[in-house]
Amino acid sequence: MKYILAVAFSTFMMFFSNVSSAQEKHENGEGQHAVAAEKHGESHEEEKTGDVIIHHVLDSHEFHFFSYGDIHATLPLPIIIYSPERGLSVFSSARFEEGKEDYNGYRIVKEKIVPVDAAGNVDASVRAFDLSMTKNVVQMFIGIILLLVIMLSVAKKYKAQGAQSVPTGFQNAIEPVITFVRDDVAKPNLRERYQKYLPYLLTVFFFILINNILGLIPGSANVTGNIAFTLVLSVISLIVILISTDGHFWAHIFWPPNVPFLVKLILIPVELLGIFIKPAALMIRLFANMTAGHIVILSFVSLIFIFGKMNTGAGYGFSPVSLAFTIFIYVVEILVAFIQAFIFTNLTAVFIGQTFESGHGHDDKNGHHEEVFV
């Protein structure tokens, strides 16, 4: 299944990159398709490539497909703002007219929505909470709907057929993954208590996986490469870890056994920090991996245009090299999508497991070397 995805995405990539380089050739573009955001790179010739790339991996209030001259093919998304002073306001992001207009007392500045007063100055007295359906949020919901549809239909199949049946269709894709999470992630780390945590671990795994995979589709949002998204997941992990602690664990933190008194004084803050560093590492690892992957792919694609600006021939000359690199990194990214989902789940399970076994040995010895995993 992974390989099919890889082939599909690589083909996509090739197609889109070809389209973008072809369009570069005929500056008077003919019928344009919804091109991947790589196309974005050349639309703002005046922008720096680095800014374009960063803009692409960031969240935004609209789905931007491509721009051609002054025509911007975008899908505006709903903006939801709650302000204690002004109440709730909901409107389409198209009202901002690409940031040229203020609407309803709000102005959009570089994807940030700020409240303004009647005179058009930024109003500092108003607090505004941006709860908009941004690109990331919408795509996360698409991912969730997909996940629910797949899992519930599979679950229905299981229910209907009972234990005596042979798995068919999508069950064959899902079942090995579920058994993998159960037998290779939950059971070894949580031993006899694994059943309590298994639904959570499975949900985390598939939630991250589906968003990783959707994020790889050209032109889509970079959901798992968003620090807020990973922050929420790791905070939930932290809560789950803390819920599963016992007196034993805290005794171990505040009075590490088998060490001299002075070392205890050093170890206590270290152990305390460790509790928060572990989920923080989870957060940064997922975010950095996914974002870096996107940035690398975009960089390779942008290289064509950078060379092209210097000399058209150089742009064409470099495009096959760039494409080859892009495809290679793309396939690696698909692997990474699975690996990162696994690592997040596995380390969460490891950290939960550590709270059980504070009885023997030093926890950090088992946990710390895995922090280096990137």
Added chain:
Amino acid sequence: MELLLPGFGIIFWTLIAFVVVLLILKKFAWKPILKTLKDREDNIANAIASAEKVKQEMAQLKNENETLLAKAREERATLLKEAKETADKMVADAQNKAKAEYERILTDAQAAIVQQKNSALADVKNQVGNLVIEVAEKVLRKELSNKGEQETFIKQLAEGVKLN
């Protein structure tokens, strides 16, 4: 750096979304799926266990059969042995008996022979006695008449005895 600042909206929506997904999946997906998987694995494990059990039972049966066979063979052997022993004993007994009988007959025969011999000897002795007495009588009668004649007569007599 914009990239490292978590947006409030996404935190809010992600939190809600994840919790909702967790609850829905936990109840409607993971529970039935895991239950079915567990049931299936239990079934398979049971099937394997029962197959193993059947195998063991078969092996046991085979063992029992073999022990039975061995026992039967042993019994047959003992029976044969006993029969042979009985036959041998019977033959030996018969031989012994025959031998004893033979010996008895032999001893009887010997005894009879000895008896007859004795009686024959007794007869002979009697006859010899008689003859001696007769000879003596005759000798005594002749002696009275003539000495030379006596001697020839005795010779004659003796020769007669020899001839007898």
